[in-house]
Amino acid sequence: MDLSPNPALEPFRKDVREFFESEYPQDIRAKVATGASLTTAEVRKSEMALGAKGWLASAWPQEYGGPGWGLEEQYIFDEELERAGIPTVTPMGVIYVGPIFYTFGSDAQKEKWLPGTRDGSLGWAQGYSEPDSGSDLASLQFSAKRDGDEYVLNGTKIWTSAAQHADWIFILARTSKEEKKQMGISFICSEMDRPGVTLKPIITIDGKHVLNMVIFDDVRVPADYLIGEEGKGWTYSQYLLGFERTSYARIGGKRKQLSHIRALATAEPTGGNRKLIDDDAFARKLTDAELAVDGLEMTVLRVLSAVKDGGSPGKEASIIKILATETAQQITTLYLDVAASHGQRKFDDSVSPDWTGHTAYAAPGVSTYFGARAQSIYGGTNEIQKNIIAKRVLGL
Numbered sequence: 442m443d444l445s446p447n448p449a450l451e452p453f454r455k456d457v458r459e460f461f462e463s464e465y466p467q468d469i470r471a472k473v474a475t476g477a478s479l480t481t482a483e484v485r486k487s488e489m490a491l492g493a494k495g496w497l498a499s500a501w502p503q504e505y506g507g508p509g510w511g512l513e514e515q516y517i518f519d520e521e522l523e524r525a526g527i528p529t530v531t532p533m534g535v536i537y538v539g540p541i542f543y544t545f546g547s548d549a550q551k552e553k554w555l556p557g558t559r560d561g562s563l564g565w566a567q568g569y570s571e572p573d574s575g576s577d578l579a580s581l582q583f584s585a586k587r588d589g590d591e592y593v594l595n596g597t598k599i600w601t602s603a604a605q606h607a608d609w610i611f612i613l614a615r616t617s618k619e620e621k622k623q624m625g626i627s628f629i630c631s632e633m634d635r636p637g638v639t640l641k642p643i644i645t646i647d648g649k650h651v652l653n654m655v656i657f658d659d660v661r662v663p664a665d666y667l668i669g670e671e672g673k674g675w676t677y678s679q680y681l682l683g684f685e686r687t688s689y690a691r692i693g694g695k696r697k698q699l700s701h702i703r704a705l706a707t708a709e710p711t712g713g714n715r716k717l718i719d720d721d722a723f724a725r726k727l728t729d730a731e732l733a734v735d736g737l738e739m740t741v742l743r744v745l746s747a748v749k750d751g752g753s754p755g756k757e758a759s760i761i762k763i764l765a766t767e768t769a770q771q772i773t774t775l776y777l778d779v780a781a782s783h784g785q786r787k788f789d790d791s792v793s794p795d796w797t798g799h800t801a802y803a804a805p806g807v808s809t810y811f812g813a814r815a816q817s818i819y820g821g822t823n824e825i826q827k828n829i830i831a832k833r834v835l836g837l
């Protein structure tokens with residue numbers, strides 16, 4: 442496989458870079474650089490800036506308003522986005538549910554949800570997990586009962602990322618009890634501000650508010666919020682998970698973190714005149730992490746080139762999920778070496794830290810380390826991905 446940059450795409454890279462450095466809202470970029478979390482208005486502003494350019498739904502087919510980029514353009518775009526420190530696109534809308542709408546939705550549903558999802562004006566959350574259903578998702582109990590022209594939704598979703606920024610949520614709900622539990626599950630949408638929806642924030646060990654519990658108490662939604670056929674939700678959700686698991690790669694962001702760690706370790710003495718980079722054990726760990734990113738990049742390109750025709754990445758996406766999340770954890774562990782004893786200071790999300798030196802960087806770096814531990818849990822734990830690889834890729 443030829444991994445060298447394609448000179449024909451250099452003008453495209455230049456255009457993307459210029460957009461991020463001038464047209465894109467620079468106040469958002471500056472806030473992200475401090476490590477502080479964005480407000481809902483700032484998330485919308487960032488995504489609508491990409492949407493106005495036609496670049497938010499970067500992987501959608503042109504027929505549905507995508508930019509018509511090939512794999513290489515998408516790859517360059519993601520690389521430049523992360524290099525410029527632009528917040529990663531909230532995946533629940535354009536990456537996860539958008540392809541479900543244009544693949545399985547009715548014409549009316551496409552008309553209702555595709556434009557706002559594509560231009561960034563609608564925020565989405567993913568309501569799959571429940572307090573007693575995570576890895577064994579098919580055991581979910583959240584219920585949707587048909588009542589005339591409506592469904593009545595009852596139950597609790599948990600670990601719902603970014604639900605505080607969302608206007609809508611897509612849900613897996615049980616519409617019937619079948620012998621094969623996957624068969625009675627349906628895929629339904631709801632506004633987050635419907636009467637009977639309650640959101641409870643969950644603050645995690647990295648000091649951030651990303652997660653939520655979302656409780657539905659007799660919430661009525663129109664029956665045409667059901668996607669596709671009743672009882673087929675499991676099939677649609679599996680299609681979606683292929684996109685979800687491939688989206689973890691984030692090569693550009695990983696390279697940015699590595700060069701940041703290298704710069705911090707090279708800049709400041711850790712005691713006497715010695716710099717952290719002079720420590721052989723640290724230098725070896727840093728090089729190992731850099732090589733892991735190269736290996737990850739080759740695997741991603743191999744898997745993605747197999748789905749050039751626009752299909753779902755499928756079961757091979759599990760390989761990327763494991764590699765990408767383990768590499769993220771390997772990289773962010775280096776922040777602990779950088780932080781050393783300064784890492785004991787608690788990260789305060791409401792204060793904009795000064796990131797210029799390793800002492801100042803310690804608290805946000807350790808927060809990043811803690812945040813990355815969750816990567817091998819969400820999107821289906823890495824143990825579950827290994828089961829998928831054993832059964833469906835290797836046929837064991």
Ligand SMILES: Cc1cc2nc3c(=O)[nH]c(=O)nc-3n(C[C@H](O)[C@H](O)[C@H](O)COP(=O)(O)OP(=O)(O)OC[C@H]3O[C@@H](n4cnc5c(N)ncnc54)[C@H](O)[C@@H]3O)c2cc1C
Nearest residue numbers: 567568569570575576600601602815818819820821822824
């Ligand atoms: C930061 C974060 C964000 C998330 N965002 C969302 C979201 O937006 N929407 C959403 O719906 N969910 C979300 N989740 C939930 C996530 O998908 C679940 O946490 C995950 O699927 C695991 O489920 P669980 O937490 O119930 O753990 P469990 O399923 O109880 O698993 C506990 C442990 O047992 C292991 N295990 C379980 N079954 C097996 C098996 N068969 N073989 C081997 N090992 C097994 C697991 O690997 C794990 O180590 C998020 C989670 C986190 C941490």
